Amino acid sequence: MRMFDLFYEDYFQMKREDILSAITSTEGRTIMAETIISTFPLLDGVSNPETAAAFSADMVTLNTFNFEAPFIFGYDDSHLSPLIGIPDYTTEIQKIILKNKEDHQYIQKLKKIVGRFLGVNLEPVPEDSTYPKGLRCTAENLQKVKTLGFDYVVITANPSTGVTSEGILEGIRTARTILGTEILIVAGKMHGAGAGNIYDVETIEAFIAAGADIILLPAPGTVPGFTVELTKNFIDLIHKKGALAMTTIGTSQEGATETFIESVAQMSKMAGADIQHTGDCGVSGMTPPENLLRMSITIRGRRHTYRKMSRSPHRVR
Template identity: 75%
Template sequence: MRMFDLFYEDYFRMKRSDLIDAIRDSEGRTLMCETIISTFPLLDGISNPEAAAAFSADMITLNTFNFDAPFIFGYDDEKVSPYHGIPTYAKALSEIVERNRENPDYIQNFKKIIGRFLGVNLEPVPDGSTYPEGLRCSEKNLKKVAELGFDYIVITANPSTGVTSEGILEGIRRARSILGEDTLIVAGKMHGAGAGNIYDLETIKGFVSAGADVILIPAPGTVPGFTVDLVKGFIDAIHDEGALAMTTIGTSQEGSTESYIESVAQMSKMAGADIQHTGDAGGSGMTPPENIMRLSITMRGRRHTYRRMARSSRR
């Protein structure tokens, strides 16, 4: 089945191979939205992943999800408020985190609200990094990925993490050995975060050989010099290796104008992207909803966009 034809129950029965087939069958019409969940959401009382799903995202990536302190703003704090006083609010949040730590169904319960494929960002930071342990691409966290039931992981680099191409390569190997064949692995960089960029074919081939299913690269028009022809060359190489390609908007341009979003969506389609991604830096930890919908309409038309939006409420 194509991604935009899926029903609610499909998101709970499909594994890695099914997900790959759905993306391929969609012919470049799969939309991933990345959302920060460790800050107040764009809409009070509604988590950013919920908003992204409502505006037609197929795959939703949680950024800054801390495995040592699992908490999603707009979802876990629905019944508590800072208006009751900061000390009371902080105490309530701490208690919620403690409960979430002991809940093996935490992500699956959240997924029942979202009705979409859920993934998580993990950072393969270098030794000696001060980056929080709960956000790292570590053996401990990868085991929790499997236990909690995430559909996929994204091995990448947030700003100022010091992540290198070699670190990502090692992270892919570690992830595949721990997660086995059930979890989709996405890997790469979408901008100049970490230490240097990955813009050479040998690195891409190495990622695929290590076990990555999807290679992410900057979308045309996001990173300086990234033209349609350049991106198409990378995507052709990714496809030749048997992997899928995802173009990303991760340069705060996800908060740009709808006309810009439309332009990037067209260029990414021309370059051959299997998945189009929009990031979390538009404001309050997500792409503005109207930009999500504009990207979706451009890449797959109003019919499939509105069906995706409407079908999210079907059980």
């Protein structure tokens, strides 16, 4: 079954192997949208994950989701909009966070609204890092990934976090041990975030051997020197080793012109990407909706794009 053929109930029944099969069957036409959820969303009263799903994303990644203070702007506070600017607003948010921390169905409730596969970014920062504990790739947070029912975890690096290739590798090993066989592991870096780069054969092979299902790479045209040919060579290696490949736009170019998005989408498909990703630094914590739409139309045409957008999130067979 292909990603754009899924019905609402499929998103709640499919596990790791099923999702991997769906991505493979979709033949390079799967879209992942990364969204920042720790600040006011693009649209008042609508969370960024909801907007990304509405504009045809198949997989939605939550960035800056804090496991020690779970709160999603546009979702948890939509009923508080009239209170913005009033002291009670902060107090109410703290009450919601405390409630969310005790709610093991929190992500499943969000998923019922978004109607897509949901993932979360975790960062294997150095032990002496001042990075918030709730955002780190630790055994404690990985257990919460499992408890809350995320479909996948992305082990990666935001800028200036000090994350190294060795840190990502150890994060993959820990994640596979804790998450078992039901949750997908995506790993890699989109650009020079963290510390150093990972763009070499040995590191990619090590990530896959440690248990990564999907390796992320910069999309052609987003990082200096990343041509279609170079990206294809890496993707061929990833496929040979039995994993899938995701090309990413994580350089704020997700907020560039629609023409640029179309060009990158074409090049990524030529390179053999299984998933195409758009980042969260376009506008207000997500890719501009029109750019998501352009990527979707480019790699799968209007028919599949409009079907994805038009089918009611709660429509069942």
